Amino acid sequence: QVIGGAGLDIDFSLESPTGVLLINEYRKSDGVHTIEPTEAGDYKLCFDNSFSTISEKLVFFELIFDSPQEDEDGDNWAEVVEPEEMLDMKIEDIKESIETMKNRLERSIQMQTLLRAFEARDRNLQESNMSRVNFWSAVNLGVLVVVAFLQVYMLKSLFEDKRQVRT
DSSP states (O other): OEEEESTTOEEEEEEOTTOOEEEEEEEESOOOOOOOOOSOSOOEEEEEOGGGOSSOEEEOOOOOOOSOOOOTTTSHHHHHOOOOTTOSSOHHHHHHHHHHHHHHHHHHHHHHHHHHHHHHHHHHHHHHHHHHHHHHHHHHHHHHHHHHHHHHHHHHHHSSOOSOOOO
16 A cells, blocks of 8 residues: 555556566555465565656555464463363363454454554645645735735825925
């Protein structure tokens, strides 16, 4: 998402490790893409601002990996603790509910980050509009003062006696 700069647009492309172009977008202000990685290696992510070389852009992007990454120490506690037969809930059920809660919390963090990016873009736009309004208001005030002085001068010159009095 482009959150600052002139035009709020940028070119975006994504290439696979073998050089196959997966995504290619021109002059977009925001976008969400879901890619299933089919190849091992480094994917090339490119933001291009060459069409607007005069103005710089401020870009927010986030990479979200949905595949769970296994922790080496995360599963060892299930082997150490033996569930008692009297308990209704098994350790697997507790582990599943904790994992579900963890996934939901991660998703809410991602949504809050995205909302912060939208807020930052809107704030930058509002601040640039405010500076533009302040500048043109100052210019308008300057013109108003000059016109007021000219009107007073012209009105005063109408009442002046331009005849030369001879005594």
